[in-house]
Amino acid sequence: MADTIFSKILRGEIPCHKVYEDDLVLAFLDIGPLSEGHTLVIPKAEKATLAELDDESAAAIGRVLPRLCRALVEVTGVKEYNVLQNNGAGAHQAVFHVHFHIIPKPDRDQGLGIKWPARSLDGDEGKALAEKVRAALGD
Numbered sequence: 749m750a751d752t753i754f755s756k757i758l759r760g761e762i763p764c765h766k767v768y769e770d771d772l773v774l775a776f777l778d779i780g781p782l783s784e785g786h787t788l789v790i791p792k793a794e795k796a797t798l799a800e801l802d803d804e805s806a807a808a809i810g811r812v813l814p815r816l817c818r819a820l821v822e823v824t825g826v827k828e829y830n831v832l833q834n835n836g837a838g839a840h841q842a843v844f845h846v847h848f849h850i851i852p853k854p855d856r857d858q859g860l861g862i863k864w865p866a867r868s869l870d871g872d873e874g875k876a877l878a879e880k881v882r883a884a885l886g887d
């Protein structure tokens with residue numbers, strides 16, 4: 749994987765406002781926050797997308813996400829928030845090192861805005877698709 753700005757942060761070559769670190773995970777404030785407290789949580793493993801990430805790193809992130817959310821709610825006083833994780837340029841990923849955004853949603857104008865063009869799931873198509881995904885998972 750190509751070196752990213754997050755690799756440089758992990759190596760201490762450029763600074764960040766660190767909020768959490770353990771053997772597998774680093775969390776720091778986003779430099780372009782959508783709202784106060786906007787935080788990024790990254791694995792130390794250098795993988796571009798979530799599908800490439802090893803289970804141990806994924807579990808380590810999953811373990812700490814709720815704690816980070818609780819801390820951010822406490823510090824910002826904002827109870828509502830989004831957790832966002834983009835994969836691929838078409839899906840709005842700009843830094844190609846896995847990261848989860850925690851984005852407080854203080855009001856309508858701050859935080860994450862979401863376009864949600866929902867369609868309806870056809871029963872037969874849903875059944876066939878779910879079967880294919882289960883087969884891909886090997887379950």
Ligand code: AMP
Pocket residue numbers: 753764777778779780781788833834840841842843844
């Ligand atoms: P994404 O579009 O999901 O790839 O988001 C990348 C995020 O990284 C953006 O929200 C940027 O503001 C943030 N970002 C880029 N460089 C830095 C940096 N040096 N320190 C903190 N956050 C950064």
